Amino acid sequence: MTYFAVRIHITGIVQGVGFRPFVYNLAGKYEINGWVTNNASGVTIEAEGYPAALDGFITALKTQAPPLAVIETITVKTAPVSGYTGFTIKTSEEGQAKTALISPDVAICDNCLNELLNPADRRYRYPFINCTDCGPRYTIIKDIPYDRHATTMDNFVMCQACRAEYENPANRRFHAQPNACPVCGPAYRLTDRTGQLLADNSRDVFRAARERVAHGAIVAIKGIGGYHLAVNARDGTAVARLRARKVREDKPFAVMAGSMAAITAECMVSAADGQLLQSAARPIVLLAKGAGYSLADGIAPGNRYIGVMLPYAPVHYLLLEAQDIWGMTSGNASDEPIAYEDADAVERLKDIADCFLIHNRDIYCRADDSVVRTVFDQPYFIRRSRGYVPAPVGLARAMPPVLAVGGELKNTFCLTRGKQAFLSAHNGDLENLPTYQSYIAAIEHFKKLVNVTPQIAACDLHPEYLSTKYAAALDLPKVAVQHHHAHIAAVMAEHNLDGPVIGIAFDGTGYGPDGTLWGGEFLVADLKDYRRLGHLAYMPLPGGAKAIKEPWRMAVWLLNELYGQDFVRLNLPLARNLPAGWELVLAAVEKGLNTPLSSGAGRLFDVAAALLGIRQVINYEGQAAVELELAAQGLTGKVLPYSAGEVGDTWELDFKPVFAALCQALRQGAAVPQLAADFHATLAAAIVAVAGKIGNATKLNRVVLSGGVFQNVTLLTQVVRMLEQHSFTIYLHRLTPPNDGGLALGQAIVAGERSR
Known part of the structure; x- marks a missing residue:
C-alpha cells in the first residue's frame, strides 16, 4: 500500500488550548509519523501515513478538537514523503506573519478543580493550578507565538515535576504555558494597606483573608484580569462602608457566589442563565432577585436585578465556601480603570481596602469582568471583556486593516484583519485621564497581538470625543462614521447582513451631521451609508x-x-x-x-x-x-x-x-x-x-435594533413581539453590546466598506 504525506495548516484559537498534545496523541492513535508546531498564524502539521489512516486523522482533527479550541480553517496540501520515524512536537516557528488567535481567559476546568480540592494532590489548594483546558491566556500574553517566554510566567522556572508534565505528551499539562506548582510558581501574600505582611506563602493566607471578610473587612484581591474589592454581601455595615469609600452612591455591586445553590437561593435562574453562569467565560449574569433574597440592601439598592457570577479562578474557590456570597466589584474608585499593577493598586485602593491579597505574577493586559443577561433565552451583552476578548467577530468578507477608535463612554476599540474583527476589552469612559492613557497603551498592545498595521482610522462624528481627537492625530486616512449608523452596522456585521435594513437606534446622545444631538433614530441603512427617515x-x-x-x-x-x-x-x-x-x-x-x-x-x-x-x-x-x-x-x-x-x-x-x-x-x-x-x-x-410606515414606504422587512436604550428589556421585549406581529424580521446584538461598547465594530465595518 502506498505511503502518503500531507502538510496541514490550521487557523483559529489553536494555541494555548492543548492543541499540539491533542495532535500528538491523535497521531499515535492513527499511526501517523511527522511533526506539529505552533507558528505565528496557527498550527502546522506534517503527517505521513497510509491513506485511510490520514483520512481518519484529518477527520478527527476537525471533530475531536480540545474544548477550548476554535478551528477557523484547515488547509491540507500534498507534501513529499520524508520518511519520518514517530511523531514529534517541534519548537514554535518564529519570523512569520503573526496571525494566530489568542484564547480568552477561561475558568478553572473540572479536572483542575478536583485536584485543587484533593488533599492527596501535589497542587492541593494551589491558587495557580491550570492545564491546557483552562486558566489565564489573554491577560498574561505579551506576544505570539504563545510560548512561556512570551507570557508573564517567564520569570518562573519550572521545577523538575512540572517540567516532566510539560514535556509529556500524555499529560494534560503538556505545553500548558502557565504550568506551575507550589514549589516553582507564583504565590499569594496578604498585606495591610501600608504593605505590612499579614500572611504569606502558605494555606493560611486564604483563611486569613476569608476571616477578615467574615468580620466586615474590605479585601482587595488580585485575580486574573485585575483587582476586585471583596466584602461580605450579607453584612450591611461593611457594604455601606465600601459604597462610601468607593464614592458609589446607588449603582449596584456585582456579587460572587460560592455555588449555584447559593445563587438559586437568592435569585431566579432560568436554564439559559445557568448555562451562562457555568460557561467557561464565567461572566457576571444579571438575574432577578428571588423570593428568598437576603443580601444587604446596599448591594443593589432599589433594584430588582443583581449581577451574579460564579468563581472562575482557583483563588476564588479557596476563599469562598459553597454558601458564601461576596460583593465583588472592580478594584477602582468610581470612573477609574480597574487596577491591575500592584504598586498602582495599593496606591489607588489604600483608602478603600483594609488589606490586600496580592500575587507575584504580573497581569499584562487588564480585563474587567464581562456582564451579560439573557434575552429570549440567548446571551445579550452589557459589557464584553474577560472570557470573550480577544476572540474575533467573524465577518462576511475581508476588510482592509482598520483601527476603529470607538466612542467616549463605555469605550472599546476595534481592529480588523481579513474576515475578522477584534474588539478590545472594556476600557470605560475616556473622559477619565487614567482611562484614556490606558486606552492608548491598549491600542498599541492590541495592534501587536493581532499583527495589524492599520491603514484607515475610523471614528465618531463628534469632534470633541477624545477618541475622535486621538484618531485625528494619527497619520492615517480618516473615516468619520455617524454614531447611530455605527450602532446599526455593528448588528449587521454580527449577522452578516449587507443591507438595506430599517435600523432603529435609540440611545442618549450621538452627534448628528446637522449639529444637533441625535438619539431616537429611524434609519434605512446598509454598511456604507444611511438615510434618516424618522x-x-x-x-x-x-x-x-x-x-x-x-x-x-x-x-x-x-x-x-x-x-x-x-x-x-x-x-x-x-x-x-x-x-x-x-x-x-x-x-x-x-x-x-x-x-x-x-x-x-x-x-x-x-x-x-x-x-x-x-x-x-x-x-x-x-x-x-x-x-x-x-x-x-x-x-x-x-x-x-x-x-x-x-x-x-x-x-x-x-x-x-x-x-x-x-x-x-x-x-x-x-x-x-x-x-x-x-x-x-x-x-x-x-x-x-413608525417602523411600519417606513416599511410600507421602502418595502423593507428587516429591522435592526441597537443603542443603549435597548438594554431596557421591558421595552425591547414589547418592541420585538409587536414587530414580529407585523411580519418584520428582527436582528439584535448577540456578540457585542447594544450600548457604546459595540460602537467600534460598526465604525470599522462602515470604514472598511467605504474604502473599497
Whole structure:
C-alpha cells in the first residue's frame, strides 16, 4: 500500500488550548509519523501515513478538537514523503506573519478543580493550578507565538515535576504555558494597606483573608484580569462602608457566589442563565432577585436585578465556601480603570481596602469582568471583556486593516484583519485621564497581538470625543462614521447582513451631521451609508450635559411648555418640590443659552422619571431610565396619545402628548408604577408604528435594533413581539453590546466598506 504525506495548516484559537498534545496523541492513535508546531498564524502539521489512516486523522482533527479550541480553517496540501520515524512536537516557528488567535481567559476546568480540592494532590489548594483546558491566556500574553517566554510566567522556572508534565505528551499539562506548582510558581501574600505582611506563602493566607471578610473587612484581591474589592454581601455595615469609600452612591455591586445553590437561593435562574453562569467565560449574569433574597440592601439598592457570577479562578474557590456570597466589584474608585499593577493598586485602593491579597505574577493586559443577561433565552451583552476578548467577530468578507477608535463612554476599540474583527476589552469612559492613557497603551498592545498595521482610522462624528481627537492625530486616512449608523452596522456585521435594513437606534446622545444631538433614530441603512427617515422630536437640553445628570431640568421646561408658569400650582410631584434655580433654567432656554437640541430617546425616560417623581438627579449613567423600568415591571401598560407626523420626507415622533397624559393621570391620582408601564407601552407602540410606515414606504422587512436604550428589556421585549406581529424580521446584538461598547465594530465595518 502506498505511503502518503500531507502538510496541514490550521487557523483559529489553536494555541494555548492543548492543541499540539491533542495532535500528538491523535497521531499515535492513527499511526501517523511527522511533526506539529505552533507558528505565528496557527498550527502546522506534517503527517505521513497510509491513506485511510490520514483520512481518519484529518477527520478527527476537525471533530475531536480540545474544548477550548476554535478551528477557523484547515488547509491540507500534498507534501513529499520524508520518511519520518514517530511523531514529534517541534519548537514554535518564529519570523512569520503573526496571525494566530489568542484564547480568552477561561475558568478553572473540572479536572483542575478536583485536584485543587484533593488533599492527596501535589497542587492541593494551589491558587495557580491550570492545564491546557483552562486558566489565564489573554491577560498574561505579551506576544505570539504563545510560548512561556512570551507570557508573564517567564520569570518562573519550572521545577523538575512540572517540567516532566510539560514535556509529556500524555499529560494534560503538556505545553500548558502557565504550568506551575507550589514549589516553582507564583504565590499569594496578604498585606495591610501600608504593605505590612499579614500572611504569606502558605494555606493560611486564604483563611486569613476569608476571616477578615467574615468580620466586615474590605479585601482587595488580585485575580486574573485585575483587582476586585471583596466584602461580605450579607453584612450591611461593611457594604455601606465600601459604597462610601468607593464614592458609589446607588449603582449596584456585582456579587460572587460560592455555588449555584447559593445563587438559586437568592435569585431566579432560568436554564439559559445557568448555562451562562457555568460557561467557561464565567461572566457576571444579571438575574432577578428571588423570593428568598437576603443580601444587604446596599448591594443593589432599589433594584430588582443583581449581577451574579460564579468563581472562575482557583483563588476564588479557596476563599469562598459553597454558601458564601461576596460583593465583588472592580478594584477602582468610581470612573477609574480597574487596577491591575500592584504598586498602582495599593496606591489607588489604600483608602478603600483594609488589606490586600496580592500575587507575584504580573497581569499584562487588564480585563474587567464581562456582564451579560439573557434575552429570549440567548446571551445579550452589557459589557464584553474577560472570557470573550480577544476572540474575533467573524465577518462576511475581508476588510482592509482598520483601527476603529470607538466612542467616549463605555469605550472599546476595534481592529480588523481579513474576515475578522477584534474588539478590545472594556476600557470605560475616556473622559477619565487614567482611562484614556490606558486606552492608548491598549491600542498599541492590541495592534501587536493581532499583527495589524492599520491603514484607515475610523471614528465618531463628534469632534470633541477624545477618541475622535486621538484618531485625528494619527497619520492615517480618516473615516468619520455617524454614531447611530455605527450602532446599526455593528448588528449587521454580527449577522452578516449587507443591507438595506430599517435600523432603529435609540440611545442618549450621538452627534448628528446637522449639529444637533441625535438619539431616537429611524434609519434605512446598509454598511456604507444611511438615510434618516424618522426621529424623535427635538427637545432642548437646558444646561447641556447638566440636563443629563439633572433630569428635572428638561421636565421643568416641558411643564412650562404644556401649562406655562401655572405649572407651579399643579398637584404634580415635581411642581411640589421644585429644585432651586428652576426659573434660571427657563430663562436660559428662552434666550437659547447653553441649550443644545436633542432627539435622544434616553431623554424621554429622564423626563418621564422626573415627572413621575421617580428620579430628579442621577448618580450614575442611565439611572433615571433604570428606575423607570423597575417601576413598570410586572404591569401591563396602555398606549397613551402620541404624535407621529411627516416633516418633509421624515417621520417625527413627538411625545409631548404622552407627557401631558401622564401629568393629567397623576393629578387624578393614578399610580406611578402603572404610569411607568403606560410610558413603556406607548413608546413601544410608537416605535413599531413608525417602523411600519417606513416599511410600507421602502418595502423593507428587516429591522435592526441597537443603542443603549435597548438594554431596557421591558421595552425591547414589547418592541420585538409587536414587530414580529407585523411580519418584520428582527436582528439584535448577540456578540457585542447594544450600548457604546459595540460602537467600534460598526465604525470599522462602515470604514472598511467605504474604502473599497
